[in-house]
Amino acid sequence: METKSIMIVGVGGQGTLLTSRILGNIAVKGGYDVKISEVHGMAQRGGSVVTFVRYGDKVAEPIVEEGCADVLIAFERLEALRYAHFLKKDGVIIVNDVRMDPMPVAIGAAQYPENIIEDLSKTYKVTSLDAKSEALKLGNARVFNTIIVGVAAKSMDFDKDMWIQVIKETVPPKTVDLNVAAFEAGYELA
Amino acid sequence: MSEKPGSKVIMLGNAAIARGAYEAGVKVSAAYPGTPSTEISENLVKYKDELYCEWSPNEKVAMEVAIGASFQGVRAMASMKHVGVNVAADPLYTISYSGVNGGLVLVAADDPGLYSSQNEQDSRLVARAALIPVIEPSDSEEARVFMKRAFEISEQYDTPVMLRTTTRLAHSQCIVNIEERQNIEDKPYVKNIRKNVMMPGMAKARHIYVEERLNKMSEDGYSLDINKVEYQDTKIGVITSGIPYQYVKEALPNASVLKLGMVYPLPRKLIEEFASKVDTLYVVEELEPAIETQIKAWGINCIGKDIFTVQGEYSANMIRKAIIGESPESAAPAQVPARPPILCPGCPHRAVYSIIKKLKKHVAGDIGCYTLGAVAPLEVLETCVCMGSSISTLHGMEKAKGSEYIKDWVACIGDSTFLHTGVNSLMNMAYNKSTGTVIIMDNSTTGMTGHQEHAATGKTLMEEETYMINIYNLCKAIGIQNVVEVDAFDLANLEKVIKEETERDAVSVIIAKSMCALKKEFVPKGKCVVDPEKCKHCGKCMSFACPALRKGADGEAVIDATMCNGCGLCMQVCPFGAISLIENK
Numbered sequence: 099m100e101t102k103s104i105m106i107v108g109v110g111g112q113g114t115l116l117t118s119r120i121l122g123n124i125a126v127k128g129g130y131d132v133k134i135s136e137v138h139g140m141a142q143r144g145g146s147v148v149t150f151v152r153y154g155d156k157v158a159e160p161i162v163e164e165g166c167a168d169v170l171i172a173f174e175r176l177e178a179l180r181y182a183h184f185l186k187k188d189g190v191i192i193v194n195d196v197r198m199d200p201m202p203v204a205i206g207a208a209q210y211p212e213n214i215i216e217d218l219s220k221t222y223k224v225t226s227l228d229a230k231s232e233a234l235k236l237g238n239a240r241v242f243n244t245i246i247v248g249v250a251a252k253s254m255d256f257d258k259d260m261w262i263q264v265i266k267e268t269v270p271p272k273t274v275d276l277n278v279a280a281f282e283a284g285y286e287l288a
Numbered sequence: 289m290s291e292k293p294g295s296k297v298i299m300l301g302n303a304a305i306a307r308g309a310y311e312a313g314v315k316v317s318a319a320y321p322g323t324p325s326t327e328i329s330e331n332l333v334k335y336k337d338e339l340y341c342e343w344s345p346n347e348k349v350a351m352e353v354a355i356g357a358s359f360q361g362v363r364a365m366a367s368m369k370h371v372g373v374n375v376a377a378d379p380l381y382t383i384s385y386s387g388v389n390g391g392l393v394l395v396a397a398d399d400p401g402l403y404s405s406q407n408e409q410d411s412r413l414v415a416r417a418a419l420i421p422v423i424e425p426s427d428s429e430e431a432r433v434f435m436k437r438a439f440e441i442s443e444q445y446d447t448p449v450m451l452r453t454t455t456r457l458a459h460s461q462c463i464v465n466i467e468e469r470q471n472i473e474d475k476p477y478v479k480n481i482r483k484n485v486m487m488p489g490m491a492k493a494r495h496i497y498v499e500e501r502l503n504k505m506s507e508d509g510y511s512l513d514i515n516k517v518e519y520q521d522t523k524i525g526v527i528t529s530g531i532p533y534q535y536v537k538e539a540l541p542n543a544s545v546l547k548l549g550m551v552y553p554l555p556r557k558l559i560e561e562f563a564s565k566v567d568t569l570y571v572v573e574e575l576e577p578a579i580e581t582q583i584k585a586w587g588i589n590c591i592g593k594d595i596f597t598v599q600g601e602y603s604a605n606m607i608r609k610a611i612i613g614e615s616p617e618s619a620a621p622a623q624v625p626a627r628p629p630i631l632c633p634g635c636p637h638r639a640v641y642s643i644i645k646k647l648k649k650h651v652a653g654d655i656g657c658y659t660l661g662a663v664a665p666l667e668v669l670e671t672c673v674c675m676g677s678s679i680s681t682l683h684g685m686e687k688a689k690g691s692e693y694i695k696d697w698v699a700c701i702g703d704s705t706f707l708h709t710g711v712n713s714l715m716n717m718a719y720n721k722s723t724g725t726v727i728i729m730d731n732s733t734t735g736m737t738g739h740q741e742h743a744a745t746g747k748t749l750m751e752e753e754t755y756m757i758n759i760y761n762l763c764k765a766i767g768i769q770n771v772v773e774v775d776a777f778d779l780a781n782l783e784k785v786i787k788e789e790t791e792r793d794a795v796s797v798i799i800a801k802s803m804c805a806l807k808k809e810f811v812p813k814g815k816c817v818v819d820p821e822k823c824k825h826c827g828k829c830m831s832f833a834c835p836a837l838r839k840g841a842d843g844e845a846v847i848d849a850t851m852c853n854g855c856g857l858c859m860q861v862c863p864f865g866a867i868s869l870i871e872n873k
Contacts, residue, residue: 122461126298133427134298135460137403138323138738143657144835145629159538160427160460160531163605165618176624176669183619199838200627204830205665206839208625221619230850239850 099130099152103162107175107181109198110145113243116269117171118149120247122262124256125153133160146177146200170222173243174198178264182218191218192250194242223250225249231279232280232283241280244269248284258285299464301457304428305367305395306331307464308435308459310339313472314365316357317341318350320708321737322369323404323456325397329749330740331369336750338469343740343749346675346708347372351379351394355402358392358448359484361475363439368396373673376511379447381418382486384492387446387501389475391439394420396755397706398454400432401601402573406655406674413550415450420497421505422450422552423514424530434549436470437514441550445501452551454574456531471618479563506553514549515558524611525566527559527579527590532572540611540821554582554812564586566672570611574602631660633814633836634805634853636776637729640700642832643783644668649698649790652685654678654710656702657736658729665833669700671762676701676709682724683717691723695790699726704734704742711762714797718767722795725786728759729776731804731811739807763797770794776802779860810817814854814871822866829858829867 104121106114115136122134132152137147150162164184170191172178178193185191192213202208215226229242229251244265251261262278269277291297291307305328309317319329320343332341344350357364368376373396378395381564390863396411415422419443425434431453438449478553481745482490509515524543528536529551536545546556546562551573561582563569571580571592571863580592593608596602608614630640637658644651645668653659653669661669671681682699701710706728717724734740741747746756763771772785782800789796803810816836825843836851837858847858859867 111628111632119461122298126296126463131463132298133460133462136300138327138459143629143736144627146627158534159604160456160534161603162537163603164614164621165616166605176329176627180624180627183621185619188618198835200625201630201664201835202625203834203837204835205833206827207664211624213620244634249818250773280691 099154101152101157102152102169103165103167104171105148105181105184106151106170106171106173107146107148107177109177109279110143110147112173114173115145117247118151119141120244120264120268121151123268124261125151127260127264128153128256130154131157134159134201135160138266146180148181162264166242169250169253171246173246176200176210178218179211182222185222190253191221191224192246193218193224193226194229194246196228196230204231229284229288232287233280236276236278236279236283240272241276244277244280245284245287248281248286249288251285252288293468295466296463297466297489298461299337299428300327300461301428301431301453301459302327303331304431304464305435305451305453306334307466308432309365309393310411311432311467311469312436312439313363313470314363314439315339316354316364317367318353319343319367320344320347320350320372321734321740322372322397323737324399324453324455325367325369325372325395326740327458327735328395330578331769333749333751339747343742345743347375348378351376354392354394355379355383358388358390359603360389360477362390363472364390365393365395369405370396370398370409371405373411373414375675377414377418379627379751380420382491383448383598384420385419385486385491385498385638386484388442388448389477391442392448393435393438393442393451394448395451395453398452398575400454403455406672408575410578411452412452412552412578413576414822415452416578419502420448420450421445421550422452424452424548425457426530426533426547427457428460429464432464433455442708443779447501452530454531462734469745502553504552506556507548509555509562510552511557512550515555516547517558517562518545518547519565520544521526522566524568524570526561526570526572527561527583528572529579532574532602535602535604538571539607548579551579554579556586558587559583560588563590572596572607574603628663629660630833631657632805633834633851634855636731636758636800636804636855637661638666638804638832638834639776639779639802639855639857640729640782640800641666641668641729642861643786644698647786648696649786650696652678652682652699654699654701656705658700658702661700665831675705676713679710679713679726680716682726683713683720683722686722686724691793693869694724697724698786698790699724701726701728702727702735703730703732703744706759707757711766714763714768715766717795723793725789725796725798727786727798727800730759730799730801733804733807735804735806739804768795768797770796771799772796773799773801776800777855779855779857806854812854812872813856814869815849815852816847816856816867816869817852817860818847818867819866820844821863824862824864824866828860832857832861834858
């Protein structure tokens with residue numbers, strides 16, 4: 099199989115690391131070679147963060163470069179726009195339709211771009227959802243990221259039971275039921 | 289996923305280094321947290337029933353702890369980020385002469401691309417200067433295997449070994465094979481002052497040994513198992529190591545490659561042989577031309593930094609473009625506002641900086657989350673060099689410009705950084721008659737690296753309760769007469785104290801205390817809410833860069849309840865009483 103390249107982008111603190119681990123573990127379970135690359139340290143303090151997941155028969159490079167991503171999972175609209183050029187021509191975007199103002203916008207030094215999702219839809223296959231509202235229906239806004247995993251799962255080649263098994267093995271033990279429910283919710287939404 | 293011997297698990301580079309050390313039978317490990325090395329110790333502690341590991345107050349101490357353990361015949365290690373190696377350089381350069389009893393490994397984590405560092409230095413050059421070998425893995429599985437090889441090489445050649453990683457290796461994951469822990473017998477301790485007491489007469493003799501050792505390792509490198517030659521198409525030959533090897537394999541899957549596991553000293557014969565068999569030889573290495581310079585010095589033609597940068601990380605696309613002139617098609621990047629890192633909601637550093645800004649004081653800064661006080665809209669911090677430097681640079685400023693001048697300045701340093709190397713600088717202020725003011729921003733943790741314990745938190749890396757250094761008493765004991773403890777969020781008192789202490793013609797320390805809002809023990813007081821009737825859209829609350837606050841459609845302040853930690857800073861600065869705290873029950 100040709101190597102698949104997935105990017106997860108968001109704002110530091112949103113839980114991109116947990117999501118990349120779920121995606122990495124499903125690929126391992128599927129019998130593939132996998133590489134994941136993460137960002138730790140200062141950038142995590144509310145900055146723009148990006149993690150990469152690549153899987154296939156044999157993966158060398160652990161990062162995804164401009165023009166090379168198959169799927170872009172964005173936890174925030176502006177971050178989807180920032181990294182869209184990393185996608186291949188027919189790339190897929192799954193975007194959490196939420197706005198988080200970066201500091202230059204909050205202090206009035208820059209404008210938050212309008213119509214991001216409409217504009218991206220002209221070039222890419224875009225699925226957008228308000229995952230935070232969906233997560234609040236489950237009683238915890240923090241599991242929005244697992245809802246997005248559920249949406250992404252629909253467009254990937256692993257069966258649903260395998261996903262649920264991986265989520266159970268990857269998330270903190272106390273949050274297993276909540277995360278499985280979040281995954282199911284996302285899977286239904288897609 | 290469980291780490292049973294015989295199983296395969298997906299593992300972070302740093303976790304694999306810890307696993308390798310465990311499997312190598314390491315008994316003592318010491319470290320100071322620093323990105324990208326921190327997770328090595330955080331993973332090693334999983335095996336605490338079978339080994340000892342600690343957070344030391346700084347890297348020099350960590351290195352010396354490991355050296356002591358090696359003297360006594362057990363396998364020992366220290367891990368640190370690249371700039372930490374500078375702090376540990378003093379013992380490192382000399383233990384190179386003594387060599388080891390139990391295997392001794394220093395893990396040095398470089399940061400090409402400066403994801404979380406103040407410079408982009410190349411630790412291979414430090415090892416070259418210290419005359420110790422460097423081995424460099426290229427993924428997590430190799431990190432595990434090379435860590436074991438590092439201990440063997442250390443004992444075989446009687447030398448400390450540097451295992452060099454970079455951010456990309458440390459923070460990427462791949463599939464790792466899990467093996468059993470080796471049962472390594474302790475070596476007996478034998479008194480040997482000619483080897484272990486480095487005074488001039490003994491060191492002279494050891495220096496001769498060190499040179500012989502390097503020559504021997506260079507010769508043996510020809511058949512060293514971790515140096516690998518992959519002959520394919522010989523039109524292009526690439527010498528590389530570490531994570532750039534992966535980029536080379538991705539970009540040039542058909543090229544011949546000499547992958548060096550040991551990058552210092554270099555295996556001359558192996559390199560000459562490889563060079564003679566390929567048409568064009570490239571050297572692909574991030575940061576400094578450490579390999580290239582040596583190869584060129586041997587009179588071998590190669591292309592390296594002529595076409596590659598000494599800055600930042602490499603990638604497959606970069607190599608493809610430089611060597612074969614190909615680039616994948618991609619859209620132009622969108623022009624979007626930057627999203628720089630910022631202090632978290634509820635961060636006590638913001639409260640301290642809000643008062644410093646109000647009083648128009650200048651800050652001599654230090655290394656930690658609070659370095660973010662340099663950027664808009666806080667913009668109070670004006671200098672930052674290295675760990676502990678805020679206090680000593682403030683002292684130097686005073687000696688340059690006088691005690692009246694320094695009343696407009698303060699030094700700001702975190703609790704962990706203060707204990708790292710700030711204490712020495714503060715001793716100097718007491719001794720050499722400073723009148724400056726030092727603010728210790730005590731958030732009870734090592735914040736930026738992800739909440740590690742330190743000597744004033746009362747807990748060890750191995751999760752045991754311990755003696756908790758009292759920073760107030762420590763400052764007093766050094767000889768600082770004026771030490772004041774304040775609550776970082778009591779803005780009125782903080783303002784009064786900073787005014788009084790900066791005016792004073794004597795050295796002062798202000799300890800501004802409040803727990804880091806990301807610490808797991810942190811309990812938020814509640815959530816702040818804006819009364820839209822009372823809000824006059826003045827933007828005052830937004831002038832300190834709290835991520836939970838943003839401007840609404842009509843310019844009114846809006847607080848994101850899911851992000852607010854209820855610190856009440858915005859409430860205290862609002863001139864119209866428009867913000868209130870809804871306390872948690």
